[in-house]
Amino acid sequence: MSLQIQNISKYYGANLVLDAVSLDIEPGEFIALLGPSGSGKTTLLRTIAGLQFAEGGTLSFDGEDITGLDARERRFGMVFQNYALFEHMSVAQNVAFGLKMRERSARPSAKDISRRVVELLDMAQIGHLAERFPSQLSGGQRQRVALTRALAIEPRLLLLDEPFSALDTRVRKDLRFSLRSLQQKVGVGAILVTHDQEEAFELADRIAVMADGKIEQFDTPANLIKKPSSPFVAEFLEGAGGYNQSGAGI
Numbered sequence: 001m002s003l004q005i006q007n008i009s010k011y012y013g014a015n016l017v018l019d020a021v022s023l024d025i026e027p028g029e030f031i032a033l034l035g036p037s038g039s040g041k042t043t044l045l046r047t048i049a050g051l052q053f054a055e056g057g058t059l060s061f062d063g064e065d066i067t068g069l070d071a072r073e074r075r076f077g078m079v080f081q082n083y084a085l086f087e088h089m090s091v092a093q094n095v096a097f098g099l100k101m102r103e104r105s106a107r108p109s110a111k112d113i114s115r116r117v118v119e120l121l122d123m124a125q126i127g128h129l130a131e132r133f134p135s136q137l138s139g140g141q142r143q144r145v146a147l148t149r150a151l152a153i154e155p156r157l158l159l160l161d162e163p164f165s166a167l168d169t170r171v172r173k174d175l176r177f178s179l180r181s182l183q184q185k186v187g188v189g190a191i192l193v194t195h196d197q198e199e200a201f202e203l204a205d206r207i208a209v210m211a212d213g214k215i216e217q218f219d220t221p222a223n224l225i226k227k228p229s230s231p232f233v234a235e236f237l238e239g240a241g242g243y244n245q246s247g248a249g250i
């Protein structure tokens, strides 16, 4: 399932915040959007999600024009930094929610929903939390539930905006590992917005480096280090170079 982003432009008032952005994302690929604050990463992700609309350009998914579809019709899973869980529902109910809300014709039976929820919770290693309520969970566990809930609807693409940035380093590392393994098991493509270069280099097949609403370079982690396309990219990734030399990530 591939996504084509062609010449997407977006203004906030008179400010051009996405300037003719184009990206082709291959089926099952894990993409990171990396760049300084204000470069347009979140705006691009929200436009892909259908939470806001661009003034110009097109989005297509598997050849279908989705530019005018709303978020629900796109069938993308989303996890945000503060993606609220339903506080009055247990973990299992949160994960089941998207499946229960499906149109009748596409809705699995109650038995199949329960089976799928158990399977997903086990896969995400939170089976033991099924009956807890969100207020009884740690930040890391909540994000694990949010991720599981996003995957439960069998999304065509997974969209993640700084999902782990509020968590401490060790929990982030655990969650990164789980995210990558769940994403691969399920076989869904993913787009991750992050400030964290280490996170981008560890997770992504390809990274889009953004600056001022444009894609400066879209390439594999190894190529970004070896062949930065501009002084901006080289400078921005200096930290990642150090990371690379430590032998991790690439």
Ligand SMILES: Nc1ncnc2c1ncn2[C@@H]1O[C@H](COP(=O)(O)OP(=O)(O)OP(=O)(O)O)[C@@H](O)[C@H]1O
Binding pocket: 012, 013, 017, 035, 036, 037, 038, 039, 040, 041, 042, 043, 044, 195
């Ligand atoms: N709702 C809005 N109204 C007006 N301007 C906005 C709005 N949302 C974002 N912007 C502006 O658009 C630009 C891009 O913002 P965006 O949040 O996409 O950047 P970002 O790269 O995700 O930044 P960060 O890493 O800080 O989250 C910024 O200049 C921001 O101030």
